[in-house]
Each structure stands twice: as C-alpha cells, then as structure tokens.
Amino acid sequence: MKKIILFTAAIAALSLFASCSKEQAPKKTTKVTVDITVNDPYVDSKAIKTGWSVGDKINIWFNSVPAGHYSYWKEAPHLVLTKTAGGWSSSEVDESLLGLSGTFNAIYESTNSWFASAKDNSYAYAPNGTSFKLSEWPYNCFPRTVPTVCFKMSSAYGYNTGTKKITGTISGWEFMSRLQVVVTGLEATPDRYALTFGNNVWVGEALYWSGSYFDVSSVGNCSGITSSNNWSNGVSNPDGIAFNFYYSVDNDSHDYTIYLVDKTAKKVYSFTKTTAIPTSYTSYHGVKVDISKFTDITASHPLD
Numbered sequence: 001m002k003k004i005i006l007f008t009a010a011i012a013a014l015s016l017f018a019s020c021s022k023e024q025a026p027k028k029t030t031k032v033t034v035d036i037t038v039n040d041p042y043v044d045s046k047a048i049k050t051g052w053s054v055g056d057k058i059n060i061w062f063n064s065v066p067a068g069h070y071s072y073w074k075e076a077p078h079l080v081l082t083k084t085a086g087g088w089s090s091s092e093v094d095e096s097l098l099g100l101s102g103t104f105n106a107i108y109e110s111t112n113s114w115f116a117s118a119k120d121n122s123y124a125y126a127p128n129g130t131s132f133k134l135s136e137w138p139y140n141c142f143p144r145t146v147p148t149v150c151f152k153m154s155s156a157y158g159y160n161t162g163t164k165k166i167t168g169t170i171s172g173w174e175f176m177s178r179l180q181v182v183v184t185g186l187e188a189t190p191d192r193y194a195l196t197f198g199n200n201v202w203v204g205e206a207l208y209w210s211g212s213y214f215d216v217s218s219v220g221n222c223s224g225i226t227s228s229n230n231w232s233n234g235v236s237n238p239d240g241i242a243f244n245f246y247y248s249v250d251n252d253s254h255d256y257t258i259y260l261v262d263k264t265a266k267k268v269y270s271f272t273k274t275t276a277i278p279t280s281y282t283s284y285h286g287v288k289v290d291i292s293k294f295t296d297i298t299a300s301h302p303l304d
Contacts, residue, residue, distance in 0.1 A: 035166065036157075036167065101157065104168070106170050108173075110149070114147070125144075135303065141194070149175065180242055182240050193260060195260045196259050268302070
C-alpha cells in the first residue's frame with residue numbers, strides 16, 4: 001500500500017467580470033492539498049513490472065461534474081497524479097468539477113502519454129503497429145501496440161471547501177492487460193516484432209483487443225476483431241521486448257504455442273510451453289522467455 005504524500009495543487013476558481021462585454025476573467029487559483037492513498041496494483045500479481053515507477057501517471061476524471069462534461073477522455077484528465085522520487089505531484093484541478101463528495105475514475109497506462117490531450121472519440125485506441133501478412137492468411141494482420149493498463153472506476157472522494165483538501169483512496173485496481181510476454185535477446189526495436197498465442201497461426205488463444213482501447217460507456221466491455229488475429233505489437237521493456245494481452249481465453253494448464261514475427265527480417269518463430277495462465281481481472285501474469293528457445297518456422301509459415 002502506498003500513500004500519496006500531502007502536497008499542494010492549484011485549483012482554478014472560474015469567475016466572470018461584471019461588465020457589459022461579459023468577458024471571462026483570468027483564472028484565480030486557490031492552493032489545495034491532495035491527500036489520496038494509492039494501492040500498488042501489482043502486489044498480488046505474478047508480474048514482470050512491480051510497483052510504481054518515477055514518471056508513472058494516474059489519470060483521473062471526476063464523475064460529479066456539471067452538464068457538458070464527459071468525465072472521460074473526450075476531455076483531458078481533470079487531475080493527473082505523477083509519481084516522483086519523493087511521492088506524487090498533482091496537476092491543476094478546476095474547482096467547479098468538485099462536489100463536497102463524489103466519485104472519480106482512475107486509469108494508468110504505461111506509455112504515460114495516451115491521455116495527454118482530449119480524444120474526440122468514444123474510444124481511446126492504442127495505436128496500430130506496422131502491419132504484415134502471412135502467406136497462408138488472406139488478410140493483413142494489424143497488431144495493436146498495447147501498454148500495461150489498469151483502472152479503478154468510481155473511487156470515492158471528499159472535498160472540504162474550508163481547508164481546500166481533496167481526500168480519497170484508489171484501491172482494488174483492475175487490469176485490462178492481464179498477460180505479458182517478455183522476449184529477451186531481441187534487438188531493441190519494439191515495432192519490429194509482433195506476437196500471438198494459438199494452436200496455429202490463425203487461432204488466437206490470448207486476446208489483446210480489450211486491453212488496447214477504452215470504451216467511454218463501459219470500460220472493459222470490448223470485443224475482438226478477426227482480421228487482426230489478436231497479434232500484439234512489441235513495446236519497450238527493461239528486460240527485452242514485451243507483448244501485452246487482455247487475457248487467455250482458457251486458463252487450464254496445457255500446451256500454449258507462442259508465435260513471434262520479425263517483420264524486418266521476415267522471420268516467423270514458435271515456442272511451446274505447458275502452463276496455466278490466470279484470467280483474473282485483479283492480477284497481471286508475466287511470462288519471460290529468451291529468443292534462443294524459439295524455433296524458426298519461416299519455411300512452413302512465411303511472410304509475404
């Protein structure tokens with residue numbers, strides 16, 4: 001359990017000039033203290049990443065807001081908490097968004113850049129990686145570049161207008177990316193690679209799709225598309241290249257085959273391991289394997 005150190009944030013109090021032009025006055029700022037306890041989402045996970053890192057951002061949207069506010073990513077986050085060496089820092093908050101009490105939604109994603117600006121869309125998509133095509137498959141494969149993603153909906157907060165303090169707790173994180181495969185020994189160019197699970201190159205047994213975008217109406221209520229074949233694009237990782245997925249569709253212990261594509265060298269590799277992959281919303285399962293363990297199957301499954 002980690003507690004945000006008490007720190008000062010600027011709250012913008014909006015007002016209007018009493019003039020015939022009715023021009024908006026410059027923002028008047030009031031110093032407030034943000035006192036929020038933040039759980040470590042990885043505490044119960046067999047994860048490759050553990051704990052918060054300096055620079056991690058928690059994006060927050062308040063739900064008790066005036067009409068016209070979406071409280072999601074059609075607006076930039078109402079509050080951003082950024083991990084520092086000494087605790088957390090806070091962005092400004094518009095005081096008009098706060099009630100004496102209410103709830104907020106919090107999202108962390110490991111690029112720390114997805115929500116830097118508002119998105120004029122009901123969905124917040126992870127970007128596509130470079131597409132590729134297997135010679136046996138009639139469609140191009142469009143892997144999504146899926147970050148590590150966890151969220152908490154409807155956390156309670158309180159706001160004291162006298163002391164100008166926001167208090168609350170973020171606990172019970174849920175993961176949208178619950179399975180991560182790290183391949184060591186690869187060249188450090190993440191977009192060069194894509195990876196999937198399956199009993200052949202057409203059947204995905206691990207889904208990335210719901211881990212790669214957020215639906216404004218229901219976080220986590222998403223579905224896959226067949227043309228992408230659930231290929232996950234590579235992302236940077238301290239130990240190699242990581243590939244994130246939503247979950248395994250089968251949590252029984254059996255032979256899982258991992259397929260890895262090197263789009264630059266036009267190589268296809270496979271690796272088979274007997275394991276059980278959990279599917280819990282509250283856990284994040286990590287698998288690490290070196291490229292030397294993979295078999296080159298390009299001859300039987302070439303790229304066009």
